[in-house]
Amino acid sequence: MIFRSRILVSVTAPPLADGAVFVSAGQVIWAGAWKDLVGHVSDSVVDLGDAILLPGLVNAHCHLEYTSMAGALPPPRTFPDWIKSIVTAKSDWCFSDYSVSWLNGARQLLRTGTTTVADIVSVPELLDVTRDASPLRVHSFLEMTGVRSRRNPREIVGDAVELLKGLPTAHGTVGLSPHALYSTTPTLLKEAVQAAKENQWRVTMHVAESQAEFDMFMFARGPMFDWLAPQRDRADCGVGSPVRICEQSGLLDLGFIAAHVNYLWQDDAQRLAAHRASVVHCPQSHAYFRHHRFPRVELQHAGVNVALGTDSLASTRMAGSIKPTLSLFDEMRALAQTDSLLAPRDILEMATVHGARALGLSQSVGGLFPGSFADFIAIPYCGCFEEAEEFAISYSGTVNSTWIAGSCVWQKPDC
Ligand SMILES: [Zn+2]
Numbered sequence: 001m002i003f004r005s006r007i008l009v010s011v012t013a014p015p016l017a018d019g020a021v022f023v024s025a026g027q028v029i030w031a032g033a034w035k036d037l038v039g040h041v042s043d044s045v046v047d048l049g050d051a052i053l054l055p056g057l058v059n060a061h062c063h064l065e066y067t068s069m070a071g072a073l074p075p076p077r078t079f080p081d082w083i084k085s086i087v088t089a090k091s092d093w094c095f096s097d098y099s100v101s102w103l104n105g106a107r108q109l110l111r112t113g114t115t116t117v118a119d120i121v122s123v124p125e126l127l128d129v130t131r132d133a134s135p136l137r138v139h140s141f142l143e144m145t146g147v148r149s150r151r152n153p154r155e156i157v158g159d160a161v162e163l164l165k166g167l168p169t170a171h172g173t174v175g176l177s178p179h180a181l182y183s184t185t186p187t188l189l190k191e192a193v194q195a196a197k198e199n200q201w202r203v204t205m206h207v208a209e210s211q212a213e214f215d216m217f218m219f220a221r222g223p224m225f226d227w228l229a230p231q232r233d234r235a236d237c238g239v240g241s242p243v244r245i246c247e248q249s250g251l252l253d254l255g256f257i258a259a260h261v262n263y264l265w266q267d268d269a270q271r272l273a274a275h276r277a278s279v280v281h282c283p284q285s286h287a288y289f290r291h292h293r294f295p296r297v298e299l300q301h302a303g304v305n306v307a308l309g310t311d312s313l314a315s316t317r318m319a320g321s322i323k324p325t326l327s328l329f330d331e332m333r334a335l336a337q338t339d340s341l342l343a344p345r346d347i348l349e350m351a352t353v354h355g356a357r358a359l360g361l362s363q364s365v366g367g368l369f370p371g372s373f374a375d376f377i378a379i380p381y382c383g384c385f386e387e388a389e390e391f392a393i394s395y396s397g398t399v400n401s402t403w404i405a406g407s408c409v410w411q412k413p414d415c
Contacts, residue, residue, distance in 0.1 A: 001406060002045045004034055005053035005378060007388045011345075011352045012055075012367030017385050019053060023374040026405030031368045048378040051400055052388050054348075055368050056115025056375035057328040058355030061204070061259045061280040061309025063120045064130075065098045067105030070313035070323045075288055079210035080227045082289070086314050098123045099130065105313075105326055106134035110410040112327035113399040115375040116355070116365045118204060118257065118280075118309070120177050124163055131167065135409040137375070139359055141177035141204050146188045147232045153188035161195050173359075175202040181245055182213055182224055186236055193250040202360060204257035204280075208242040210289065214263035217242050241265035243272060252277045257358050259309065261299070262291045269295065269302035278305040278358035281350075283334035284324065285311035296339060307354040308332065308347075332393040344389035374406035380415075 001023050008019020010031050020037045022030040030037070069089060076082035109117055117136055121127055122143040131138060142160045146153055157176075164174045178184045178192050196203045208214050215222030220238030228234065236245065243264065246252055252275035261272070261279045272279065281294055299306050308331050316324035324330070332347050356366025364373050378400040381391055402410040 002037065002043050003048060003053065003376070003403075004045055005048040005051045007052045007381060007385060008032075008368075009052055009054050009348070009388060009392060010368040011348050012369050015385070015388055021053065021368055021374070021376065023406040026374055026407075028368050028370055028372045028374050030370060048400070050380060050382045051378040052381045052392055053368075054113070054377050054379065054392060055352050055366060055372075056377055056402065056404065057113050057351045058307070058359070058361075058366050059109065059114045059117040059309055059326070059328055060257065060278070060307035060355040060358045061120070061282060061311055062105070062109075062117050062326065063122075063312035063314070064102045064105035064109075064117070064326075065121065065123060065126060066101060066312035066314040067108065067326065068097065068101035068313075070325070071316060071318035073314055075290070075317060078223045079212045079289065080224050082315065089314070095123065095125060098126055102126055102130050103133060106130070106136050106138075108326045109136055110134070110402050111398040112325060112329060113377040113379070113402060114326070114328050115377070115402060115404050115409075116172070116359070116361065118355075118359055120204070122179075124160075127163065127167055135404050135407070137172045137365065137373075137404065139172040139175070141175045141202075143177045143179050144188060144192065145179045145183045146185055147183050147228070153185055153191050156188060157191035157195050161199065164201070165199070173202070175204065177204045178251075180206040180209070180213065181217060181236075181242055182228060182232070185233070186249065189249040189251065193254065196254045202255040202257060203251055204259060205246070205251065207246060207258040207261050208263040208268075209260035210291065211263060213242060214265075217245055218265060241268055243268035247271050247275065255360055257307075259311070260286075262286065262294055264295050264298060269298045269304060272299065273303040276305075278307055278354070280307050280309040280355075280358065281335070282309045282311035283331050283338065285315040287334065287338075288315045288317055294339075297341065305354050305357050306350060307358045308335070308350045309355075327396070329393075329395045329397075333396065336393050344393045347393045348389060373404070375404050377402050 003021045008016045018034045020034040212224035216225040256277040310326045352366040400415040
């Protein structure tokens with residue numbers, strides 16, 4: 001089957017006018033200009049018309065299970081205040097609330113052009129229910145904490161391993177997600193590193209998200225340090241930056257995906273780069289918490305792969321009466337507004353190629369090239385060729401259509 005559109009932005013190659021993608025058995029065989037499509041013109045053609053055809057977007061950090069909390073938690077005074085708010089909100093939820101919320105989030109991703117997601121799961125039972133419930137390529141990371149429950153870390157990780165190994169193979173991989181340094185213990189991290197190595201799983205974690213977290217581990221002070229005094233042994237506080245502690249724990253050697261990393265110390269960017277760790281920036285969540293400037297330049301200058309994510313909708317605010325959604329287009333637009341040094345192509349790469357690299361999927365998603373999955377989207381566009389990439393990063397709303405493995409999984413009703 002051949003897909004034709006007014007403009008093809010494959011991201012991994014320069015944009016083309018009157019582009020075409022030849023698809024067979026769910027994979028891209030060829031992508032280029034329609035006029036160069038020799039020998040395949042007898043195949044059936046899907047003409048996407050006045051549209052930009054793009055690879056499906058890759059959301060490298062998401063919590064689908066919290067989608068129904070969109071805009072419900074007002075921006076907090078301190079980061080620990082937000083943690084208390086979400087813990088309270090979660091205490092009112094039952095399993096069906098989580099599963100409805102997860103499915104709502106998965107639908108939002110498909111409607112807004114995301115085809116691959118790194119999803120953090122804190123409710124283990126969701127894995128059974130949801131992994132085959134959506135055509136999305138879902139890479140599930142099972143979240144682990146251990147400070148409040150005070151459970152034996154070996155048991156926590158052992159249970160996680162047993163659960164993940166027992167899952168049927170679905171659209172995506174699985175991995176571990178120790179929640180954050182402050183909500184876990186050094187022993188749990190050690191056990192998680194060992195388990196991830198044994199099973200060749202990737203690990204993702206929230207790292208240096210807030211000033212409060214940075215101050216806790218770097219200087220043994222601040223609101224998080226004080227708040228956790230009665231709950232957590234703080235012998236690991238005041239010993240180094242969060243990134244440094246991750247390195248010493250062995251986490252950075254595991255295809256590590258560090259979410260946020262808003263606060264760096266001296267050579268932290270070089271440490272992440274040396275271990276080929278990836279960082280995921282979530283612009284709207286970043287704005288919600290009013291963090292300091294995201295150190296994108298320092299990270300990328302050091303050679304760190306920086307991808308984009310939405311985080312959860314529990315850390316987003318209402319836009320008037322409009323609820324926020326899990327649209328990576330909204331994240332790209334927010335990034336463009338705060339980081340004028342980035343070209344549209346750079347931003348598109350962060351939402352596609354870089355996310356694929358973070359997940360170890362560079363050979364299959366994040367671009368349209370021979371051998372990649374035929375995961376792509378179409379957005380309406382009648383403007384000039386030269387401005388297509390700029391238009392793409394400023395797009396809002398639902399996409400015209402979303403395709404995974406060459407099959408249509410979302411189509412706007414009037415398209
Ligand atoms: Zn998160």
